[in-house]
Amino acid sequence: xxxxxxxxxxxxxxxxxxxxxxxxxxxxxxxxxxxxxxxxxxxxxxxxxxxxxxxxxxxxxxxxxxxxxxxxxxxxxxxxxxxxxxxxxxxxxxxxxxxxxxxxxxxxxxxxxxxxxxxxxxxxxxxxxxxxxxxxxxxxxxxxxxxxxxxxxxxxxxxxxxxxxxxxxxxxxxxxxxxxxxxxxxxxxxxxxxxxxxxxxxxxxxxxxxxxxxxxxxxxxxxxxxxxxxxxxxxxxxxxxxxxxxxxxxxxxxxxxxxxxxxxxxxxxxxxxxxxxxxxxxxxxxxxxxxxxxxxxxxxxxxxxxxxxxxxxxxxxxxxxxxxxxxxxxxxxxxxxxxxx
Amino acid sequence: xxxxxxxxxxxxxxxxxxxxxxxxxxxxxxxxxxxxxxxxxxxxxxxxxxxxxxxxxxxxxxxxxxxxxxxxxxxxxxxxxxxxxxxxxxxxxxxxxxxxxxxxxxxxxxxxxxxxxxxxxxxxxxxxxxxxxxxxxxxxxxxxxxxxxxxxxxxxxxxxxxxxxxxxxxxxxxxxxxxxxxxxxxxxxxxxxxxxxxxxxx
Numbered sequence: 001x002x003x004x005x006x007x008x009x010x011x012x013x014x015x016x017x018x019x020x021x022x023x024x025x026x027x028x029x030x031x032x033x034x035x036x037x038x039x040x041x042x043x044x045x046x047x048x049x050x051x052x053x054x055x056x057x058x059x060x061x062x063x064x065x066x067x068x069x070x071x072x073x074x075x076x077x078x079x080x081x082x083x084x085x086x087x088x089x090x091x092x093x094x095x096x097x098x099x100x101x102x103x104x105x106x107x108x109x110x111x112x113x114x115x116x117x118x119x120x121x122x123x124x125x126x127x128x129x130x131x132x133x134x135x136x137x138x139x140x141x142x143x144x145x146x147x148x149x150x151x152x153x154x155x156x157x158x159x160x161x162x163x164x165x166x167x168x169x170x171x172x173x174x175x176x177x178x179x180x181x182x183x184x185x186x187x188x189x190x191x192x193x194x195x196x197x198x199x200x201x202x203x204x205x206x207x208x209x210x211x212x213x214x215x216x217x218x219x220x221x222x223x224x225x226x227x228x229x230x231x232x233x234x235x236x237x238x239x240x241x242x243x244x245x246x247x248x249x250x251x252x253x254x255x256x257x258x259x260x261x262x263x264x265x266x267x268x269x270x271x272x273x274x275x276x277x278x279x280x281x282x283x284x285x286x287x288x289x290x291x292x293x294x295x296x297x298x299x300x301x302x303x304x305x306x307x308x309x310x311x312x313x314x315x316x317x318x319x320x321x322x323x324x325x326x327x328x329x330x331x332x333x334x335x336x337x338x339x340x341x
Numbered sequence: 342x343x344x345x346x347x348x349x350x351x352x353x354x355x356x357x358x359x360x361x362x363x364x365x366x367x368x369x370x371x372x373x374x375x376x377x378x379x380x381x382x383x384x385x386x387x388x389x390x391x392x393x394x395x396x397x398x399x400x401x402x403x404x405x406x407x408x409x410x411x412x413x414x415x416x417x418x419x420x421x422x423x424x425x426x427x428x429x430x431x432x433x434x435x436x437x438x439x440x441x442x443x444x445x446x447x448x449x450x451x452x453x454x455x456x457x458x459x460x461x462x463x464x465x466x467x468x469x470x471x472x473x474x475x476x477x478x479x480x481x482x483x484x485x486x487x488x489x490x491x492x493x494x495x496x497x498x499x500x501x502x503x504x505x506x507x508x509x510x511x512x513x514x515x516x517x518x519x520x521x522x523x524x525x526x527x528x529x530x531x532x533x534x535x536x537x538x539x540x541x542x543x
Contacts, residue, residue, distance in 0.1 A: 010342055090373065122474065125396040129383075132404025136376065139411050143369060151415070158412050162405065182474065314519075 038068035080239040090144035098137030098248035112282035123184035145236040153232030164213040167320035188267030197264040211256040219304035257293035355381035
């Protein structure tokens with residue numbers, strides 16, 4: 001009992017209050033995130049429908065706005081079937097491993113000046129470390145389902161995510177060189193003169209394509225290529241565990257868009273610091289920019305045919321890797337030459 | 342105090358994970374336990390103020406190396422493995438020797454006190470002054486530049502070795518040249534003919 005006494009003393013009013021504040025902050029980020037995920041699925045169906053001269057969801061609520069909620073209810077009330085030959089613990093943990101990294105990464109994203117849950121110095125490293133975890137969910141799902149289509153889908157994703165993480169990391173490194181810091185708020189503040197997407201425009205394009213591949217979205221949606229693999233790594237999943245995969249994928253899309261906005265598009269900063277632009281508060285700018293990148297995700301899905309697997313690998317390793325390495329050296333050289341360090 | 346609690350949590354889960362690695366029969370579970378151990382080791386690193394090392398551990402070991410293990414295990418056929426409890430005495434002696442050496446090192450480190458070692462103590466004043474990553478960079482690229490370069494050379498040799506060992510000339514491989522494909526024009530790829538009635542294309 002004596003051993004525990006100092007720990008029991010931790011439970012006092014001050015600590016409980018600060019814990020309450022932290023929980024409130026966490027809820028303040030995750031609850032809007034989940035709403036955004038729900039309405040991203042609605043936006044996706046509407047955008048793709050209008051690009052294909054259809055109307056998309058119209059029946060549930062006004063302009064189909066109730067559709068995401070109806071879908072979520074349907075998924076949650078279905079039976080959760082676990083395949084007999086699966087390894088059950090891994091099978092149940094896998095969807096969580098997809099969802100959790102996509103949510104915890106939001107801890108370091110600055111929505112406005114000072115509007116961030118945890119303003120850590122190594123924010124960029126934290127983001128790369130958490131995004132590296134997403135691949136486990138997919139591999140575990142594919143392996144534990146004990147079925148051939150999920151397995152093949154998982155093997156493809158593993159290779160794809162690992163390949164594109166390399167070029168993503170190198171792109172991020174050149175941004176860190178330009179900003180001189182790994183703190184995300186500092187990176188945004190370094191873009192007050194010019195957004196990094198202008199001096200590093202090729203890197204912006206490489207990063208955009210890499211995040212499409214990293215989140216397994218079209219045209220890089222090979223892991224779930226319906227024509228070949230049924231539904232890819234989550235073929236065997238049903239009900240709420242399937243919903244978690246779905247949520248994880250869309251939360252990851254929003255997260256990757258937010259990272260792009262912070263690294264290249266000046267985060268909460270308005271495009272120009274003049275009258276009509278700087279009346280709008282920073283987090284609204286952030287939201288508009290994220291919505292723009294998300295629109296590019298949907299646009300690409302409605303426009304491009306799927307890549308073949310060898311073309312995907314060629315693009316990642318033979319085009320992006322050498323080019324990002326070259327750009328990293330170029331950035332370092334330019335920074336040194338013009339004395340910008 | 343909270344740091345103490347977190348230490349006990351990370352350390353105990355780390356030990357459970359490490360035991361899981363060696364005790365699981367299924368190699369797949371071993372790798373997943375290994376990932377759990379990496380995680381908790383990263384937590385311990387962050388707890389002592391080495392955030393950069395902790396996050397690096399997660400990026401490199403969890404994000405790359407363990408994924409490679411998992412990948413190899415998934416693609417290698419494991420049904421042929423005969424695990425009937427036979428253990429060769431050679432391996433048991435090998436295991437005992439390596440285990441003994443590692444245990445001896447730990448005991449020596451605890452008895453001798455690692456912190457009194459002058460080479461390690463060099464890090465301490467630098468790390469407390471500036472940011473973690475700045476301190477590391479300064480130490481790596483000034484005091485330890487030659488070891489750093491030689492380590493990168495070893496890694497390069499490893500990479501070249503892996504490519505040389507696995508690369509082989511294969512016959513009958515169809516290669517595509519993308520620039521050649523997309524620079525094809527309409528004129529050189531299709532020909533429009535108007536076949537005469539009743540004759541067709543000869």
